[in-house]
Amino acid sequence: MENLTALLNECAEQLAGRKLTLAFAESATGGKLSYAFSQTVYAGEILKGGLVCYDACLKEDILGIDKEMIETFTPESEEITREMAIKLKKIMDADIIVAVTGLTTEGGSEAPGKPVGTMFYCVYFEGQTHDRKKIFTGTPAEIVDLTIEQVAKTILQILN
Structure with a gap:
């Protein structure tokens, strides 16, 4: 993992330079x-x-995601992560919304092709969703840090 602090500072500087704001809907990253x-x-x-x-x-009660949708796709999925971003945009007026779900430990919706370490995130900017699925290995803390790194890199890619 590259220097996470430097990456976050670069991302934040780019956002500030463009006068863009940021909000998060987080599940697995807590x-x-x-x-x-x-x-x-x-x-x-x-x-x-x-x-x-x-x-x-809470995805249902606060964000208003349909229970049936969660049951169909599981709480840790690309579809629910995207919906979290779209719904948060209605609650928090930020330029960029980032939503994250995933599996940092056993006991979620693990399945073939979706092992522990699978993380989903969605960056919502200018009416477009940028969905990502990454599979990491490591401790829960390492998986979260790797996800944060990828989110910052994705924001920078979208801005540039």
Whole structure:
């Protein structure tokens, strides 16, 4: 993993330079993505906030995602992650919305092709969703950090 702090600072600087704001809907990352961006010198300019909806009932109750959709696709899926981003945009008026779900430990919706370490994230910007699925290995903390790194890289790619 490259220097995560430097990467986050570069991403935050790009956002601040373009006067863009950022908000998060987090499940598997448990708020660490919001926290990571809050530690940059540009946090006050770019960070709107975040919602941690680790349990599926919060995805339903707060974000308004249909229970049937969650049952069909599982709480940790590309479809639910995209829906989280779209729904959060209605709650938090930020330029870029990032939603994250995934499997950092056993006991979720593991399946063939979706082992522990599978992370989904969606970056919603200018009416478009940029969906990603990555499979990482490591401890839960390492998986979360690798996901944060990929989110920052994806934001930079979208901006450039």
